[in-house]
Amino acid sequence: MIALEHLSKVFTSHGQTVAAVDDVNLEVGEGELHVLIGPSGSGKTTTMRMINRLETPTSGRITIDGRDVRTLDVVELRRSIGYVIQQGGLLPHFTVAENVAMVPRLLGWKRQQRRERAHELLALVGLPPERFADRYPRQLSGGQQQRVGVARALAADPPIVLMDEPFGAVDPITRKQLQRELRRIQGEVKKTIVFVTHDIAEAFLLGDRIVLMSEGRVVQNGPPADLLRRPAAPYVTAFIGEDRGLRALAYTSLSEVAMAVPNAVPVTGAILPGTLSLVEAGRELVAVGPANGDGFWVGDEVGNPSGYVTYRQFATEIAERLAAEGVVGESAEAVMADAVPR
Amino acid sequence: MRGDPLEFITYISEHEEQFLRLLGQHLQVTLLSVAIGIAIALPLAVVVVRVDRLAKPMTTLANVGQTIPSLAILGLMLPILGIGFLPTLFALTIRAILPIFLNAYVGIRGVDRAVVDAARGMGTSNSQLLLLVELPLASPVIFAGIQTATVQNIGIATLAAYIGGGGLGDLILQGLAMLDTSVLLAGAVPVALLAMVTEIILGRLRRVVVPRGLQIDIK
Numbered sequence: 001m002i003a004l005e006h007l008s009k010v011f012t013s014h015g016q017t018v019a020a021v022d023d024v025n026l027e028v029g030e031g032e033l034h035v036l037i038g039p040s041g042s043g044k045t046t047t048m049r050m051i052n053r054l055e056t057p058t059s060g061r062i063t064i065d066g067r068d069v070r071t072l073d074v075v076e077l078r079r080s081i082g083y084v085i086q087q088g089g090l091l092p093h094f095t096v097a098e099n100v101a102m103v104p105r106l107l108g109w110k111r112q113q114r115r116e117r118a119h120e121l122l123a124l125v126g127l128p129p130e131r132f133a134d135r136y137p138r139q140l141s142g143g144q145q146q147r148v149g150v151a152r153a154l155a156a157d158p159p160i161v162l163m164d165e166p167f168g169a170v171d172p173i174t175r176k177q178l179q180r181e182l183r184r185i186q187g188e189v190k191k192t193i194v195f196v197t198h199d200i201a202e203a204f205l206l207g208d209r210i211v212l213m214s215e216g217r218v219v220q221n222g223p224p225a226d227l228l229r230r231p232a233a234p235y236v237t238a239f240i241g242e243d244r245g246l247r248a249l250a251y252t253s254l255s256e257v258a259m260a261v262p263n264a265v266p267v268t269g270a271i272l273p274g275t276l277s278l279v280e281a282g283r284e285l286v287a288v289g290p291a292n293g294d295g296f297w298v299g300d301e302v303g304n305p306s307g308y309v310t311y312r313q314f315a316t317e318i319a320e321r322l323a324a325e326g327v328v329g330e331s332a333e334a335v336m337a338d339a340v341p342r
Numbered sequence: 343m344r345g346d347p348l349e350f351i352t353y354i355s356e357h358e359e360q361f362l363r364l365l366g367q368h369l370q371v372t373l374l375s376v377a378i379g380i381a382i383a384l385p386l387a388v389v390v391v392r393v394d395r396l397a398k399p400m401t402t403l404a405n406v407g408q409t410i411p412s413l414a415i416l417g418l419m420l421p422i423l424g425i426g427f428l429p430t431l432f433a434l435t436i437r438a439i440l441p442i443f444l445n446a447y448v449g450i451r452g453v454d455r456a457v458v459d460a461a462r463g464m465g466t467s468n469s470q471l472l473l474l475v476e477l478p479l480a481s482p483v484i485f486a487g488i489q490t491a492t493v494q495n496i497g498i499a500t501l502a503a504y505i506g507g508g509g510l511g512d513l514i515l516q517g518l519a520m521l522d523t524s525v526l527l528a529g530a531v532p533v534a535l536l537a538m539v540t541e542i543i544l545g546r547l548r549r550v551v552v553p554r555g556l557q558i559d560i561k
């Protein structure tokens with residue numbers, strides 16, 4: 001676990017002082033992905049760079065698994081933390097495979113072992129090693145370079161990974177793809193990740209928790225759903241922006257809207273997992289097709305039917321959420337049309 | 343002046359032994375000065391890049407140093423080092439240090455901050471950062487400095503003749519004294535050719551020294 005305690009950083013340049021980070025407290029649990037988000041200059045990068053000691057805090061402290069990072073050897077500390085920076089920061093004179101195997105090289109791995117590891121990771125980030133391993137960074141597109149950056153951060157299997165706008169420089173489509181892949185990879189390797197972005201959609205897609213920063217301070221720190229439903233300040237609502245109604249759908253699970261029903265009621269028709277979001281449930285219903293009855297069953301963790309939702313109720317839940325956020329027009333209709341089978 | 347200009351070729355072939363000796367001296371003092379220049383300037387540049395407050399005074403010093411005429415350095419060293427090979431080597435080394443230092447300093451400073459940052463973040467020690475990242479990435483600029491120093495010193499080495507340091511300058515001085523164009527050209531033309539050939543050879547060598555990933559025409 002990474003813990004930031006009363007962390008502050010003041011920069012002095014040209015006689016002016018900037019409180020880049022101001023009394024930040026954070027706890028990133030093992031295997032969790034926390035997103036730091038906020039406008040430009042809100043201190044996200046500086047916060048992150050204090051974790052691997054690229055910046056020195058003015059006050060406060062950082063511990064990893066209870067140990068103050070200042071007491072650790074800085075070179076060893078950094079080798080145990082994967083680091084992805086915005087522009088990729090690939091070494092232009094190293095091949096892709098050599099880039100990926102940089103930390104293993106610093107750790108003294110054998111050449112053959114490094115190469116195998118590099119190939120493994122290139123495959124993991126969707127770059128077929130036989131095509132990409134021996135290229136140079138200049139011969140890759142921006143999105144491919146960022147994949148290499150991610151592969152490189154994971155190469156020595158560090159328990160912690162810091163990612164500073166890792167998908168910043170790519171088009172929206174590639175970006176979506178990289179985000180999905182990161183989710184998949186995170187599902188497989190379960191790292192403790194601090195992820196910086198200024199893309200709210202990315203934050204909601206990836207974060208177990210979202211830490212919204214402004215002017216060096218944490219405005220709200222919580223699971224994505226909390227930022228939607230219990231914004232700590234008007235600023236949070238303003239930052240999350242226009243389409244929060246749709247996001248609210250994505251962060252409301254079926255089990256929250258299902259009515260408990262006595263066991264005696266006969267179970268017919270589909271049983272949908274309670275963990276599905278309203279949006280996912282809508283898609284699922286469309287996929288299942290026309291069904292008998294006036295609604296569907298919701299299952300508990302082990303798949304036993306534990307609640308019931310009528311189609312009418314389902315549609316109402318969706319409409320209310322959209323209306324509450326003032327979302328009207330096409331997008332709402334689209335969701336409704338999707339959600340309710342005819 | 344008298345004689346057919348192309349007669350210098352005849353002069354060289356008739357004085358082959360003398361010519362080769364002077365050519366050898368010329369090359370020796372030039373290459374040695376560049377080698378010592380690298381040995382001094384490169385570590386110096388590395389230190390100055392690391393120690394920020396040395397940067398301003400050192401680069402200023404180097405720039406001012408560039409403007410001192412080579413002949414003045416020879417003259418100034420006369421009371422201390424006397425005449426012959428040593429003061430020549432000294433003056434040429436000073437001349438070599440300046441461009442090599444400036445290029446190395448600028449080259450290392452100019453390495454992409456993002457790359458250095460990523461490398462530090464991955465846990466490179468100071469020496470690993472230097473050897474694996476900064477020097478290879480600065481190598482095109484550093485090498486250009488060495489190239490400049492070498493070609494320039496081939497020319498400057500002719501001045502050695504004034505203080506008995508030998509080299510092809512001997513022939514130039516002789517030619518001037520004797521008002522004999524063929525002798526003068528027997529020194530001057532080979533110096534010019536030597537500079538050109540060196541430029542070409544170093545250009546080739548550059549492709550070996552500069553990492554492949556940095557070369558323009560990789561496919």
Ligand SMILES: Nc1ncnc2c1ncn2[C@@H]1O[C@H](COP(=O)(O)OP(=O)(O)OP(=O)(O)O)[C@@H](O)[C@H]1O
Pocket residue numbers: 011012013018019020021038039040041042043044045046047198
């Ligand atoms: N080395 C530095 N010297 C002086 N000021 C700095 C330095 N690094 C950052 N700052 C200042 O600290 C503040 C926070 O910067 P930081 O880079 O952490 O912001 P950020 O949230 O990452 O912004 P962005 O989204 O633009 O990357 C800014 O006002 C910035 O100008």
Ligand SMILES: [Mg+2]
Pocket residue numbers: 044045046164
């Ligand atoms: Mg930043």
